[in-house]
Amino acid sequence: MSFPRGSQTQKIRHPIGTRKGPLEVPPPTEKDWPKEDEEDHVLVDPNEELDSLPQPYRMINKLVNLLFDQSWEIIEERNALREAESSQIQPTVFPPLGEIQLDKMPNCMAVSQDYVFIGGAKGFTIYNLYNAKQIYAWEKLKVDVTSIWATDLGNEILIAPVDEMGIIRLFYFYKEGLYLVKAINEVDDTSKQTTCIKMEVSQGGDFAAFLLQGVGDIWLDVYKLPKETWLKKIENPQLTSNPKKKVRQLQLNTLGLISADQLEMDTNACFKGDIKLSLPVYIMKIKPPKPVTGTPFKSPLEVFAKIKDCYGLGSGQNHFIKDSQWEQQAEIFQASYKKYLDGEWEEEPLSTATFYFLLPSCLFAMPTEVKGPTGMTCVLGIHWTRSHNFFLYSLNRTLKDKADPEGVWPCAAPIAVSQLSCSSSYLVLACEDGVLTLWDLAKGQNMYPEGPVKSQTKCVVLCTDASLHLLEASGTQGPTISVLVERPVKHLDKTICAVAPVPALPGMVLIFSKNGSVCLMDVAKREIICAFAPPGAFPLEFPWKPMFAVSPDHPCFLLRGDYSHETESTDNAGIQYSVFYFNFEACPLLESISKNCTIPQRDLDNMAFPQALSLEKRCERFLQKSYRKLEKNPEKEQEHWARLQRCSLLLQRESFKK
Numbered sequence: 001m002s003f004p005r006g007s008q009t010q011k012i013r014h015p016i017g018t019r020k021g022p023l024e025v026p027p028p029t030e031k032d033w034p035k036e037d038e039e040d041h042v043l044v045d046p047n048e049e050l051d052s053l054p055q056p057y058r059m060i061n062k063l064v065n066l067l068f069d070q071s072w073e074i075i076e077e078r079n080a081l082r083e084a085e086s087s088q089i090q091p092t093v094f095p096p097l098g099e100i101q102l103d104k105m106p107n108c109m110a111v112s113q114d115y116v117f118i119g120g121a122k123g124f125t126i127y128n129l130y131n132a133k134q135i136y137a138w139e140k141l142k143v144d145v146t147s148i149w150a151t152d153l154g155n156e157i158l159i160a161p162v163d164e165m166g167i168i169r170l171f172y173f174y175k176e177g178l179y180l181v182k183a184i185n186e187v188d189d190t191s192k193q194t195t196c197i198k199m200e201v202s203q204g205g206d207f208a209a210f211l212l213q214g215v216g217d218i219w220l221d222v223y224k225l226p227k228e229t230w231l232k233k234i235e236n237p238q239l240t241s242n243p244k245k246k247v248r249q250l251q252l253n254t255l256g257l258i259s260a261d262q263l264e265m266d267t268n269a270c271f272k273g274d275i276k277l278s279l280p281v282y283i284m285k286i287k288p289p290k291p292v293t294g295t296p297f298k299s300p301l302e303v304f305a306k307i308k309d310c311y312g313l314g315s316g317q318n319h320f321i322k323d324s325q326w327e328q329q330a331e332i333f334q335a336s337y338k339k340y341l342d343g344e345w346e347e348e349p350l351s352t353a354t355f356y357f358l359l360p361s362c363l364f365a366m367p368t369e370v371k372g373p374t375g376m377t378c379v380l381g382i383h384w385t386r387s388h389n390f391f392l393y394s395l396n397r398t399l400k401d402k403a404d405p406e407g408v409w410p411c412a413a414p415i416a417v418s419q420l421s422c423s424s425s426y427l428v429l430a431c432e433d434g435v436l437t438l439w440d441l442a443k444g445q446n447m448y449p450e451g452p453v454k455s456q457t458k459c460v461v462l463c464t465d466a467s468l469h470l471l472e473a474s475g476t477q478g479p480t481i482s483v484l485v486e487r488p489v490k491h492l493d494k495t496i497c498a499v500a501p502v503p504a505l506p507g508m509v510l511i512f513s514k515n516g517s518v519c520l521m522d523v524a525k526r527e528i529i530c531a532f533a534p535p536g537a538f539p540l541e542f543p544w545k546p547m548f549a550v551s552p553d554h555p556c557f558l559l560r561g562d563y564s565h566e567t568e569s570t571d572n573a574g575i576q577y578s579v580f581y582f583n584f585e586a587c588p589l590l591e592s593i594s595k596n597c598t599i600p601q602r603d604l605d606n607m608a609f610p611q612a613l614s615l616e617k618r619c620e621r622f623l624q625k626s627y628r629k630l631e632k633n634p635e636k637e638q639e640h641w642a643r644l645q646r647c648s649l650l651l652q653r654e655s656f657k658k
Helices: 057-087 227-235 243-255 260-267 300-306 323-336 601-605 615-632 634-657
Strands: 092-094 098-102 108-112 115-120 123-128 134-138 145-152 156-163 169-174 177-183 195-201 207-213 218-224 281-286 353-358 379-384 389-394 407-410 415-420 426-431 436-440 456-462 468-474 480-485 496-501 508-513 518-522 527-532 548-550 556-561 577-583
Touching (some): 108 145, 108 548, 108 556, 115 145, 115 156, 123 145, 156 195, 169 227, 177 227, 195 353, 207 353, 218 353, 389 415, 426 456, 456 496, 496 548
Parallel strands (some): 092 527
Antiparallel strands (some): 098 577, 115 123, 123 134, 145 156, 156 169, 207 218, 218 281, 353 379, 379 389, 415 426, 456 468, 496 508, 518 527, 548 556
């Protein structure tokens, strides 16, 4: 074998930045490594010096640099956020006007008239809304109260607390006297105990509905409340009180064993346990709609021959599908989604219901033979989870009547959430496909209106991504949607967790964020007016779950002062809990509610925000509009007056017959 000339003696030329001399494999031990000769090493890239470090120092150095770079990015982001916040006008933060101090953690609260009802350990307490003075404490339970509702009935208040066992009780509060009406779902056998999930009372207090859940079943119980009978028994306590007890007290007072002050305190006790009020009247029981099944009918003619009535026909209720067609559809579904159906299925949760008591309107297609009750409320509207339909039930029925819906409003997708305005004028149905349907329940006095539809409303929508939107709808025009609060991407602590309208401030809402901030937003101007915060001695835990109550009658709201788990001791000794009282009128920016209302007067007249108007005011404005229309047309005016005269004569004749 021959080699090229000079191949054995030719020197290897080293590139710049490498070591001179022959290549050597370093020994396995670090102490035997040769010392670097700085004179023979030429450095071009400074980063190559890091690569020359031995392991594991090279990896540690890279991790430290990575950690430094990430920390620097966070620092730059926070500085940019501080600069952006400093450039913005920060809202004025107002402290609470009052404070209710508690020894134990409050679980729930409600506001009605001039009273605050706070549920907690072993019962609930009643406080004055303005001076935070405790009026009475009803603590006769063995478990805690988890939720509480309070409904204004005029001069009276209906209170409904729910304890940890799921038992709901009705209390009647009148002239600072508390009366127990009934425990709705209390049973002797604990294995058959049901749980109350939700309750609603109609406007005026004529009806009440309770959503109950048992073992694998859920249903809605509807009652009629005899509030007129309650008022008569309370105003005439001598008819129901125990005469033997009063005679015994008078005898003891004569003997000097009971003082006059003690006798007066006993007769004026806040809790009137000796007076038994009439029980609510059970009307009907409503269960979730049954799933669609096959039918043995062979032809459509046979189907229609068996139908008793046509109510709900064509609305997704009365399905008549043959068994063979149903089995064929099931086979197609199983074949199409076999790879998804082979896995384990989780047990489907029970369906829940959302329900409202609605006022009379021609939008409700009721049978002609069904007459409304003497009260204002006549219809119960309800929708169940995973259901496409909104059902309407007449309240003019007895327990013997079959609880079938008199009307059905179908939707293209399952109804996810709904909301009824405070004055029962507007109803919003939001479906799972993102479609919102707004119903004007206050209109519709005429099925064929002469002029164009003038209904208009504004609705604040909180989406699942925590973004807040304003939806404006006017007449038959297309709605407009604007963004009030963007979806938080990086700063999740600013995520909105709750939104509450303020009935005393039309067009304004309270926004509660997870970081503990509470802001008042004007949706018309799309800006934050002010903020509210409890004293700094109440650190909050993240994410924050606020417990609050907005008064429907007064310009104020209540907020619980939460403690973080770090500040609580193991035995909760020495911790003072508080409920803070915030008044909008006490804020300089909101001293005059009428001046700060940004909703135009014409919009208020057209009930753009009907929750600001009482029922009497709505009726008055409706009559005024009717009179204005009659003034423009004298012929119709004479016709209406003649009709009124005939009706008055008929009423007089009926009264004479009685």
